[in-house]
Amino acid sequence: MTSTPAATAQVGVVGLAVMGRNLARNFAHHGYTVAVYNRTAARTEELMAAYGDEGFVPATELADFVASLERPRRVVIMVQAGKGTDATIDALAELLEPGDIVVDGGNAHYEDTRRREAALREKGLHFFGVGISGGEEGALNGPSIMPGGSAEGYKAIGPLLEDISAKYDGEPCCAHIGPDGAGHFVKMVHNGIEYADMEFIAEAYDVLRSAGLSIEEISATFRQWNTGDLDSYLIEITSEVLDQVDAKTGKALVDVIADSAGQKGTGRWTVQIALELGVPVNTIAESVFARSVSGHADLRAAGQEHVPGPAHSFDPADRAQLVEDVRKALWTAKVVAYAQGLDLIRTASLTYDWNIDVASVASLWRAGCIIRARLLERIRAEYAGHNLPTLLAAPSIIDGIAEANEGARRAIGTAMQAGVPVPGFAAALAYLDQVRAQRLPAALIQGQRDYFGAHTYQRTDAEGTFHTEWSADRSETKLD
Known part of the structure; x- marks a missing residue:
């Protein structure tokens, strides 16, 4: 026995x-x-x-x-x-x-x-x-x-x-x-934000490389950024990755690594659940799709052979200004990804009656995790001190976006004109412009939906639901 x-x-x-x-x-x-x-x-x-x-x-x-x-x-x-x-x-x-x-x-x-x-x-x-x-x-x-x-x-x-x-x-x-499921949900969103953050950093690198900066210069730039408001684990390790020399070829390791990024699924889950809950997380979605594009060999081969466009390189008149503009674009995109991820957590908390404290979530990410960053202490303090409908309404974040706005737009526009893909940066800027718009073109979409499917619409000047008789005399009927 x-x-x-x-x-x-x-x-x-x-x-x-x-x-x-x-x-x-x-x-x-x-x-x-x-x-x-x-x-x-x-x-x-x-x-x-x-x-x-x-x-x-x-x-x-x-x-x-x-x-x-x-x-x-x-x-x-x-x-x-x-x-x-x-x-x-x-x-x-x-x-x-x-x-x-x-x-x-x-x-x-x-x-x-x-x-x-x-x-x-x-x-x-x-x-x-x-x-x-x-x-x-x-x-x-x-x-x-x-x-x-x-x-x-x-x-x-x-x-x-x-x-x-x-x-x-x-x-x-x-x-x-x-x-x-609250804990695993928050971890899932953490990973979605991680996907976005990594994509933004890669886009910043690509813009600077396309502008003629050497890998050594870009590494030094990231190292300097890590002393300011972009201070984070991912920025820190970016310099180390860029500094690494391949022992076999003597080239920078980043030039030897195949440009196809893998994924394990949590970023994709984040996007899928956001769609189910009706929460816009386009920056996270673009980061997931960017990885998908990177691994789609046949698509890329066809694009490289057939799709016309700019040369993917440019010579900026003021390199120092470009570097600063890219920094502002990176910070702005990072803020938007956090705003979208935390909004997804807030919405899920309401949906499942989890009663999640968003300030507490931000505090958990300040150390130990992959997305740890100086910005998270500011986010924690803002949520602890204000009843925020979105991170974008936080006073210090508003000031930061205002300060970065012109440079971020300039960096994104420059990249697009040169044919350098910046889907994450562009998605972040588009989201900011959407949420701040006084009126969106969704009115036209709703009119189209009513035209072909009688899906009805609401008016800005009257209560109720309406439908236009598009195939008849185009009179309007109030349905309730």
């Missing part, structure tokens, strides 16, 4: 690939005894061989893993999203008891999280969908953590997550987002 393991671990991690292993080590580094289990025992053995002295309780059987956990049991799942997650949850649910907590730390779709949370709630278990951002390094040294689940369950798991999270001025970059 084998003896039942003593319940000595405060938290357990299932799934010991790089993210799971690093998260387990993060817990251990903060003084927790950590139960660890992997379906393939070799990974558990590798962890113990390399880091076994850090405070782990290994198990080769899931039942032993569960038995080694103190009550309420806290289990963090770091396995492949989809069927792998469902299978792990089902197996755990047979072994856990009411009051125990299951945390999914993967990039799950928030609707899957809502389904799983409802199913486990019926069994008396607390299920948390937790967004974790920061990559491998963040998982080990302090990520941004976005937990969604019950307020009661958060009392037991929240302090541990806050403990291992990144800190900004001593404050944990972790807080209870809301119930069921």
Whole structure:
């Protein structure tokens, strides 16, 4: 007979690939005894061989893993999203008891999280969908953590997550987002904003490169930008990527990397859900489509052979002014992406009754995550101090857009005239012009819809719904 393991671990991690292993080590580094289990025992053995002295309780059987956990049991799942997650949850649910907590730390779709949370709630278990951002390094040294689940369950798991999270001025970059799928929804939008931010940076690079600046000059420009209001993790690593020389060819690595960007789906989810909720996120959408275009080899080959246009290069009369204009375009686009992403979160919160605090969301992104940036502290303060319908109504943001407006428009216009694609920049500017317009051409669209489909319209000078008899005498009828 084998003896039942003593319940000595405060938290357990299932799934010991790089993210799971690093998260387990993060817990251990903060003084927790950590139960660890992997379906393939070799990974558990590798962890113990390399880091076994850090405070782990290994198990080769899931039942032993569960038995080694103190009550309420806290289990963090770091396995492949989809069927792998469902299978792990089902197996755990047979072994856990009411009051125990299951945390999914993967990039799950928030609707899957809502389904799983409802199913486990019926069994008396607390299920948390937790967004974790920061990559491998963040998982080990302090990520941004976005937990969604019950307020009661958060009392037991929240302090541990806050403990291992990144800190900004001593404050944990972790807080209870809301119930069921709220945490994974916020992480999804984080990733959508990440897509947009990366696209904007790439467009800024492309404009400057097309204007004749060397890679060394562009790298120095990004490094300088990182000391001002564009200070962010992505701007910082851009300089490092541009500085890298390929050992095989002696060329800049960026000139050797194939120009086809991959994606794992969270950016696409953001756009899909925004369409379902009726929230405009065109900058994020353009960043997703830009990646799609980059990988569409046949389309690009045909375009390069047949589509006419400018030379994709130009010689600016004032390089310093161009650099400053591109900086302003980049800052403006970044603000718009945040505004759209946070509006999507606000709308989802109302739709699902999540009661998400937007200021709190911004505070979680200030450190540890991929989109961490100086701008986020300003965003947090603005949402904390004002009841904002949109980030674009925040006083300091209004001032910033006004200051950047002329230069941003000049940079975008210059790029378009030279044939340099700036879909993200252009989408951001178009969004600003749309939301500030006194009257949009949607009136004509509504007239067209009424013409061919009798979809009706409203008037600006009267209450009710109207239809014009387009195929008859074109008289107008009030329908209600």
